[in-house]
Amino acid sequence: MKFGVVIFPGSNCDEDIIYVLNNILGQEVVRLWHKDHDLQGCDFIVLPGGFSFGDYLRSGAIARFSPIMQEVIQFAAKGGYVMGICNGFQILTESGLLEGALLHNKNRKFICRNTFVLPQTQNSLLTAQIDAQRVLKIPVAHGEGNYFADADTLKSINDNDQVLFRYCDEAGNITNDANPNGTLENIAGITNKNRNVFGFMPHPERAADAVLANEDGLAIFESILSMVKA
Ligand SMILES: NC(=O)CC[C@H](N)C(=O)O
Structure with a gap:
C-alpha cells in the first residue's frame, strides 16, 4: 500500500508515522509537502500530529488552508482513505x-501521558481486526483534544456508529475518571458517514515499536492493512 504523509510547517510526528509505516510495517511511504498539489497516487493519506502553524488561532485552523488540502478534500470525496492523528x-x-471540533482541554493544560482506549465499532478499517474487548494503551499529547459536537451531530455520530474509540480505564470501563480532557462521551476518535476519513486523538505511532515497550498502536495499523488488502 502507498501511504502519503502530509508535512505542514510545525508538524512534529511526521517522521514517527513514516518510521512505523515504512520501517516497522514495510509499506511504501512518500512525504507530501503542504504546498504540493499532487498526492502522487497514494492509496492512504495521513495528516500527522504536531503544531501546524504553531497552533495559531486554533489548532488546525490555518493548516486547513494549505494548498494540498484541496486535493485531500477531493480525494476523500471520491472515497479515498484519510487519517488524521491528533493535530x-x-x-x-x-x-x-x-x-465537530476539538476544544481546549477542560483543565486548560497540555496533557502528555498514557491513556487507555476501547474500540467502539467493528465497522471501520481502524478497528475491524481488533477484539472488541481489547483495551489499548496509547499516549496522548495535546492541548486541544476535547471533542465537541452539538447535540444533533453527536446523536447522528452515535446513531451511525461513527465513534471509533472511547477513553476508558485499564480494565475497559468508560468512566468520567478515564476522560483525560473533557471530551464528550469519552470520544477519542471518530469516522465520517462514508467511513473513509478517520480522526484519532491519541498517538498510535508512539506505541508501535518493541523498543518503546508498548506495541498496542500496531493493532490499529495492522487492522488498516489487513482490511485494505481484503
Ligand atoms: N501532538 C499533537 O498533535 C498536538 C496537537 C495540537 N498542537 C494540540 O496541542 O492540541
Whole structure:
C-alpha cells in the first residue's frame, strides 16, 4: 500500500508515522509537502500530529488552508482513505472532513501521558481486526483534544456508529475518571458517514515499536492493512 504523509510547517510526528509505516510495517511511504498539489497516487493519506502553524488561532485552523488540502478534500470525496492523528484530527474537523471540533482541554493544560482506549465499532478499517474487548494503551499529547459536537451531530455520530474509540480505564470501563480532557462521551476518535476519513486523538505511532515497550498502536495499523488488502 502507498501511504502519503502530509508535512505542514510545525508538524512534529511526521517522521514517527513514516518510521512505523515504512520501517516497522514495510509499506511504501512518500512525504507530501503542504504546498504540493499532487498526492502522487497514494492509496492512504495521513495528516500527522504536531503544531501546524504553531497552533495559531486554533489548532488546525490555518493548516486547513494549505494548498494540498484541496486535493485531500477531493480525494476523500471520491472515497479515498484519510487519517488524521491528533493535530491531523484537528485539521480534519477544521476542514469539514469530520464533524465537530476539538476544544481546549477542560483543565486548560497540555496533557502528555498514557491513556487507555476501547474500540467502539467493528465497522471501520481502524478497528475491524481488533477484539472488541481489547483495551489499548496509547499516549496522548495535546492541548486541544476535547471533542465537541452539538447535540444533533453527536446523536447522528452515535446513531451511525461513527465513534471509533472511547477513553476508558485499564480494565475497559468508560468512566468520567478515564476522560483525560473533557471530551464528550469519552470520544477519542471518530469516522465520517462514508467511513473513509478517520480522526484519532491519541498517538498510535508512539506505541508501535518493541523498543518503546508498548506495541498496542500496531493493532490499529495492522487492522488498516489487513482490511485494505481484503
Ligand atoms: N501532538 C499533537 O498533535 C498536538 C496537537 C495540537 N498542537 C494540540 O496541542 O492540541
